[in-house]
């Protein structure tokens with residue numbers, strides 16, 4: 001039997017291709033040819049996790065499907081891999097600091113990431129928050145192991161100009177909103193909410209899959225926008241490094257705006273957002289007010305859940 | 307003043323069984339915390355009734371006649387196990403005939419950073435400390451007897467193998483009538499911040515090995531509610547056959563100050 005690195009099901013090796021998902025060794029080779037910076041499928045991390053196919057590689061991290069050989073389950077491993085700070089060694093595993101990158105910044109980034117996962121770990125009692133398992137430092141970086149969810153991010157589902165029904169926006173505001181209110185009560189601000197931080201599971205449930213703090217910190221440390229922060233959903237004052245809980249109201253409103261209209265949210269300072277008729281439009285308007293003091297105090301205060 | 311605060315959570319699943327014969331509870335009385343877990347056996351409702359009698363006898367005694375302090379807890383537990391044994395043995399069915407039901411019992415008592423434990427049967431207590439998981443209790447089953455007899459040269463390895471098909475049969479349990487075995491610790495065990503004590507029925511350790519149990523404890527980040535739920539859910543998922551009733555209690559020691 002062979003474990004498929006595309007879906008982690010077992011199949012008869014002689015078949016050469018996974019009957020469940022169609023993944024094969026050739027697909028793994030193709031991945032490594034296209035993105036040699038990724039960790040190769042079948043690599044073992046922490047003596048326990050078998051790395052599978054990559055789910056994404058961004059300027060900030062690489063995300064892999066993986067098999068937990070101890071608890072026999074699929075997991076997701078996020079590897080901190082900020083492009084501008086480090087590069088992959090020829091062994092295909094170790095990350096070493098980029099010679100041009102500010103000294104010590106990668107180490108600092110690892111610490112921020114560690115802090116972010118500890119917040120994630122401490123928020124496990126909040127519904128909607130992704131199940132987090134553990135993190136480990138290895139190969140010059142840090143990895144976070146979380147639950148694998150069947151489904152897609154809202155970015156993947158509605159990224160382009162596909163419109164979502166108003167009912168989905170209502171659901172986002174009530175469930176993600178309630179979770180954000182609870183995070184805020186503990187002094188945690190997401191500040192990077194976007195359609196790619198919200199996951200739609202195949203059973204229709206939503207989940208909040210990242211906190212995005214390390215990313216935001218890194219983008220401000222690089223002093224130029226390294227393109228890893230999605231400004232479309234960011235409250236205007238974030239660029240002035242002013243962050244309070246209402247930045248999350250803004251982002252949630254902007255996400256809903258995008259989903260409803262199928263268009264990128266406009267820059268709030270330049271243009272007023274209007275979605276006519278529905279109550280949803282008015283709500284989004286309130287949430288995305290340019291001035292923090294004009295936004296509702298909380299999602300609860302906005303009346304999106306009781 | 308620095309003190310150690312225990313936080314506790316419990317969780318049960320029926321698994322693939324028809325009845326829930328596991329029962330657990332905890333109570334506080336005058337600075338002492340007692341956690342008890344019973345896994346009943348016996349047809350129909352027998353097991354359920356036995357577990358119920360076991361837990362309620364122990365808790366009742368704890369409220370009415372608690373030990374003077376943790377130093378007395380071992381003697382108290384042995385007496386409480388005997389009382390619980392008698393009350394399970396006296397259970398009668400609707401028609402007045404003996405129920406012939408039984409139950410395991412494990413108990414943990416905590417007072418200001420010290421712990422005592424007790425065990426009858428094959429439920430299990432673990433202690434996780436400094437990244438090491440250790441089993442506190444031993445299983446009172448026929449395998450234990452066979453091991454002894456093998457060590458003493460009473461039986462041969464072949465006989466042992468032949469006999470071990472019945473190895474999991476309990477040789478001591480509440481309801482047997484005069485407990486042949488009832489274990490407790492000797493001196494109270496000092497506890498340290500971040501210690502985690504797990505009490506569980508065999509449904510947990512028959513589906514998960516120590517390494518897996520340890521990983522799940524570690525991955526719960528000290529959240530005992532999450533810990534007990536995840537442990538039971540993993541046991542159900544990892545079971546190779548039908549999953550037995552599974553009950554897990556977790557006590558975590560926090561350092562706090564008054």
Ligand SMILES: Nc1ncnc2c1ncn2[C@@H]1O[C@H](COP(=O)(O)OP(=O)(O)OP(=O)(O)O)[C@@H](O)[C@H]1O
Pocket residue numbers: 055056057058059060061062063076130146147148149150151152153156196197209210228
């Ligand atoms: N818990 C998960 N279960 C299943 N798939 C996941 C999970 N987390 C992330 N993914 C998948 O991985 C992909 C990348 O995730 P995400 O959007 O968080 O990262 P990104 O946008 O690529 O990167 P970054 O946040 O590093 O800029 C998503 O398309 C999503 O489908």
